Amino acid sequence: MRLSQFHLATVKEVPAEAELVSHKLMLRAGMIRKLAAGLYTWSPLGLRVLRKVETVVREEMDRAGAIEMLMPTIQPRELWEETGRWEKFGGQLLKIADRKAQEFCYAPTAEEVITDFARQELKSYKQLPVNFYQIQTKFRDEIRPRFGVMRAREFLMKDAYSFHLGQESLAQTYQAMYDAYGRIFTRLGLKFRAVQADTGAIGGNASHEFQVIAESGEDAIAFSDGSDYAANVEKAEALAPTVARPAPSIPLVRVDTPRQKTIDDVSAFLKVSPQQCVKTLLLKGREGLVALCLRGDHEINEVKAGKLAELPGESVLASEEEILAAVGARPGSLGPVGLPDHIPVIVDRSAAVLADFVCGGNLDGTHYTGANWERDARVTRIEDIRQVVAGDPSPDGRGTLQLARGIEVGHVFQLGAKYAEALNATVLDDQGKAQVMLMGCYGIGVSRIVAAAIEQRHDDAGIRWPEAMAPWRVAVCMINPKGLPEVTAAAEALYAQLAERGIEVVFDDRGLRPGSMFADMELIGIPHRVVVSERGVAAGTLEYRARDEADSRQLGIDELFALLA
Amino acid sequence: MRLSQFHLATVKEVPAEAELVSHKLMLRAGMIRKLAAGLYTWSPLGLRVLRKVETVVREEMDRAGAIEMLMPTIQPRELWEETGRWEKFGGQLLKIADRKAQEFCYAPTAEEVITDFARQELKSYKQLPVNFYQIQTKFRDEIRPRFGVMRAREFLMKDAYSFHLGQESLAQTYQAMYDAYGRIFTRLGLKFRAVQADTGAIGGNASHEFQVIAESGEDAIAFSDGSDYAANVEKAEALAPTVARPAPSIPLVRVDTPRQKTIDDVSAFLKVSPQQCVKTLLLKGREGLVALCLRGDHEINEVKAGKLAELPGESVLASEEEILAAVGARPGSLGPVGLPDHIPVIVDRSAAVLADFVCGGNLDGTHYTGANWERDARVTRIEDIRQVVAGDPSPDGRGTLQLARGIEVGHVFQLGAKYAEALNATVLDDQGKAQVMLMGCYGIGVSRIVAAAIEQRHDDAGIRWPEAMAPWRVAVCMINPKGLPEVTAAAEALYAQLAERGIEVVFDDRGLRPGSMFADMELIGIPHRVVVSERGVAAGTLEYRARDEADSRQLGIDELFALLA
Structure with a gap:
């Protein structure tokens, strides 16, 4: 291409509207131009990059045996009613009435339409497994669209949906997609991690997010330096220490710690390391307060805590008034020693192996030294309730964990029977009996990858494209x-x-x-x-x-x- | 591709819902599946064909120097207000309100957005000419979507828009697009014609439609067997006969023609050819009735008639009552001889060279033989008001006309300053003065081509793809x-x-x-x-x-x- 015959329109000024580096650089390079909130025109330069990503995605999907098709962007309300998502999807679903007052939405995803297609096209187990995909414009009516194409309302997505008779077949295709995603991001020249993701409300099957590593990423991820293990920090397990708890060696002594409220304050004041302190949080439980105890240098993992039977699915700290009323001290002086019997004491695995530790005195302006579990403080249960930190052993036993921030650009998910059941998508099995199909779904944010790559690869002069993505x-x-x-x-x-x-x-x-x-x-x-x-x-x-x-x-x-x- | 690894789902039954052959065959071949009225999912088989068309279109657009980009499908009301099309576009414009009650439409075309892009990106004449295009989903909320993807609501379109300083530059790019379109349809292996199109309401610049020839086509077109001349029949000129009108040779005689009302009746009854008869139509004019006289074997061209000064822009036949009141006879016996003076008599060029002709007697059940213009019948004006017929000389003087039916799959148009003026899209000329740009626009119905090709190429067994379009x-x-x-x-x-x-x-x-x-x-x-x-x-x-x-x-x-x- 001769630039004299192309339309290149770079800009020197840093656009005021943009917060993220990728957004700034895409505007300065003239790759995109804002049409309205969350709506961007891709200029010729921008489109060249977008198409590079699209092509790699398509080639690897084809190679993995997925079959491309194309669904309408405008989808009828009736189908979305069948799964209950017309209401449940929430405000991100852009609803539209046509000239005859028929209701539609602009597809933010296509489980309904593909499952409807499948229930009409697939009759027999012999047609399974099959994995359909499309690369098609999607729309999500974000409340606060921002960051350019990183979180736009209209965006380009590759979405694939596989259909199966039986979990084994689903697991195979899931693995094939997992592998294909790995090839895609490798070919694109990006540093990425496939991380175990929380399956959340949908249920218990496997799910991985593909995260492009970048400092500005919204997600915190943990990965091993000695294996492929990687997980969203929300989900990463902190293994129990392999050392046993030492026996107590010193007596419990209450010491005055005036105005020393944080772990840092107390450890400096008492000249002990934070690792030798125990911090105690009081949360609102299902029935009264619940105490969580962590090592002084650790932070609570709210997702893990939310799964404790004593807590109502989320972690809400008790108020100062509630704490004063129950314990007689303020939050800065809480500790496990002498807590009222009705408060369960859940101790993190790492805190549970401490002996002779420092903790709050449950009396304002005091702490204990020489505290010991069992001897001085009750332990209701030992659990993994903390965030992993860099240097923790990898949960798979190989290597140690490192932390990074990531931008989610892909997601693979074993949906199971959820949508096929709602839409009654069945095939006849080899006995001639109708069976509900199992499904997997596999998404890639094609336009988002462009921004994510820039977040990972830029310097003061501009973008540093990997070869496969360069215009x-x-x-x-x-x-x-x-x-x-x-x-x-x-x-x-x-x-x-x-x-x-x-x-x-x-x-x-x-x-x-x-x-x-x-x-x-x-x-x-x-x-x-x-x-x-x-x-x-x-x-x-x-x-x-x-x-x-x-x-x-x-x-x-x-x-x-x-x-x- | 191994079919065992593909998803092929052909159907034996002829779908009842489909009228057109292409619609039937696309459903039977399993290329498309209806999601809702005018909304179709493209199956893997259908998409393969669609992509073939898309690829040829893209390659030829690139070769012609057009630059690909991508605009959002969802466009803000404000821009469409600037050109007045938010209201003027009519019911086909799908209007949408987002969660903040901001109004948008699903783009049926993109003049507004590209002109807005151009007014921001283009500053100097040095950046011109430039021709942007996209291949993007469009939506037109058809009142009666039908014929499958031939007239779907959501469809795939290539739309290009060029920007110029001066008519000469516009004409050059227009010609380049015209040539590119010819290459596209030739490469796709389709029989087609580029026909002169009526520029209609938009105004007087050049416009051509590209029509795929097919019996089921909605448009009638005329083309020369001796040149490139082709035109929509609405627009095709019927040249004046080169022969002069002979002198009258027989007397005017009124003859009884009981129950003989049509030209065919009368010519058989009187044993003269229809070519020797004159048919007379009475239309409602701006001021009273207007008589149009045509040779018996010719039909009126309503577009041409609608342009007569005497008529109100459209051709509406007078009622039997009006005719009886004005002439004293019914429509089957009308003729130019002895019409009241207040009725203008507009004579078609071909009827005007007849002598000794047969015509209605203006008295029920009678006709005249031996009628002659001037001697017996008044001529207000001679005009081209008929449809061309096969065998007419080509208006460009080379060859004779043939007729065919066509499906419009492309349209090139010199828009001139219309949109650039409305949106104030200017560049500085070489004198540093702001000048409104001229524009051309160039559309191709990518998904429609698939159906049009089937209309042209099929037999009882199914589709006969040209090599370039075959899956x-x-x-x-x-x-x-x-x-x-x-x-x-x-x-x-x-x-x-x-x-x-x-x-x-x-x-x-x-x-x-x-x-x-x-x-x-x-x-x-x-x-x-x-x-x-x-x-x-x-x-x-x-x-x-x-x-x-x-x-x-x-x-x-x-x-x-x-x-x-």
Whole structure:
């Protein structure tokens, strides 16, 4: 592509409306333009990148045996009523009435329509398993659309749905999709993790999120440095310490700790490490208050705590008044020693192996030293209720955990019979008996990947595309202020030779000053830049610079081809 | 693709809901499935064809220098208010309110959004001309959606919009698009015509429709057998006869023609040809009745008649009562001789060169013979008011006209300043002065082409795809009821060899009976079928049949490859 024949419209100013780096850079590079809240036009430059992602997704879905089709974006209310989601989906469902007052929605997902398709098309177990997918525009009427295409209302999604007779078949396709997703993000050149996800309200089957690693990510994830283990931090198990609890060696002593309320305060004041302290939280339980005890350097994991039988499914701290009334002390001085008998004491596995620890004195301005479980403090039960931290052993026994932030770009899910049951989607089994099908669903946020990649790969000058996502792999920049025919000829020849080799190349023939041209190519993230200039033509070399390298170097043309091969 | 790994779901029954052949065959082939009125799911088979069309359209748009981008399907009311189309577009515009009661529409077309994009992105004449396009889902809330994807509500459209400073540049891009459209429909293997279209309400610039020729087409078109001339019949000019009107040679005689009311009646009764008769229609004019006289074998062209100054923009026949009151005779006996002076007599060019003709007597049950213009009947004006007929000379002077019916699948249009003016889309010219841009727009109904192709190419057995649109070019059908390993091996080898040569091939490995297998392959329209069977393997030949040939023949493998190359 010659840039003179393309529409490139980069912007110098940092757009005020954008918070995320990816949003800023996509606007500055002219990849997208806002039409209305959460609605973006993809410019020619932006679309080139979007299509790269789409193509990789399609190729790997096909390779994994999924079959592409296309469902309407506008879907009738009746089908969504059959699953109860017309109401349950909530405000994100964009509802529409046509000229005859028939009601429809703009599909945010397509379980209803594909299951309706399947119940009409699939009659026999012989047609199973089958895995249908589409790459189609979706709409979610976000209350607060923001972050550009990261959380847009209209977006491009790949959604796949598989149908099975039996869990084993579902598990196989699930694994095939899991593997395909791995290939997709690997081919796209992104650092990612497949993390175990909480299956939440839908129920107990397997689910993995694919997270692109980026500091700005909304999700915290934990992964092992010694295995493939990765999980959303909400779900990552903190293993029980392998050491046994030492026997008590010192007496319990109450000490004055005036105005020392946090673990940091107390550990500094008493000159003990936070790891030797126990912090105690009082939560509102199903029946009265519940005490949770954690090691001083650990934080509570609210998802894990929410699953305790004593708690009502969520973690709500008791108020200062409630705590004062029950214990006689304020939150900064709580501890497990001498808590009233009606308060269950749930102790985290890591806190449970401490001996001779420091904890609150249940009397304002005091703490205990030399506290010990059983001897001094009651233990109702030992549980895993904390967030994992970097350095924890991996739950699969291999390696230690590291923490990172991630952007969810894919999700695979074993749905089971939920939708097929609601829509009565059955096939005849080999005995001629109607059986409800099992389903899996597998989503990828195609447009979101573009933003996620930028979050992961950028610097002060702009985007650093991985090769597979770059709008073009190579930029040929011509510097020819004197209009020398030999320079033009050399640039044209290089452009033609690269194109002939099937290398995607953009020829910057706009005649800009070198500074502007280079700034553009860096901003839009072209991985390889080659400059053709009077000096280079005279010397018979090309000035090459990789987007990821600080300096340029002189290459012969064969070296360039070898480098790009 | 192995059919056992694909989802093919053909149906034997002819669906009752479908009127058009293409709709019936697409349902029977399992290409589409109705979700709701005017909303269709494209099955894997259907999508393969749709993507073929999309790919050809994209390649030719790119080749013609158009630049692909992507606009949202959901567009804000405010923009549509700027052009006045929020109201003017009418009931086809699907209007939507989001959760904050902001109003949007589902785009039926994108002039507003692209012009808004252009007014922000384009600043200087140096950025012109530029031609943006997208291939994107559209929605038109048809009152009576029917004919399957031929007139669906949600459909896939390629829409392009070009921007210019000056008419010459617009005309150049218009021509480039015209040429690209020709390449597209030629590559798709369709018989088509680019016809001059009436520019209608939008105004006087150039416009062409691209019509796929098919008997079931909604549009009548006329085209020359000696040139590229083609036009919608509504617009095709009927040239004036080159012969002069002969002098009268016989006297005017009133004859009794009891119960003879139509031209056919009268010409048979009086033993004269319809070409020697004049038929007279009385229409409601702006001021009283207007008489239109045509040769007996010609029909009125209502679009041409509607442009007469005497008529109110449309052609409405006077009632029998009005005619009786004005003339004293009923419609079956009307003629130009002796009409009251207040009725203008507009004579078609072909009727105006007749002498000694037959016409109604303006007295029920009578006609005149030997009637002549001027001598016997007043002529207010001579005009072109008839439909062209096959055999008419082409208006461009080369060849004669033929008639056909067509399905509109593309439209190119010089919009001029209409939208750019409404949205104030200007660029600075080379004098630094703001100038409103000129625009062209260029649409192709991508999903409609699929149906139109079937209308043009089908037989009793099913679809006859052109090679470029077929889901696969070749079907390898394995007949192996005994499960002989050498037959399986031969079929597998042939499948592999075809695939290696880059030939799109489907391998029917479902193990069906030959009749069912062949019926499926004919129904879904695969151009080339090769049978691998025990007998063929023994003889070292393949049984080949082209979809368009009645009989199969034996080929060696090299002959097959040569034929497909």
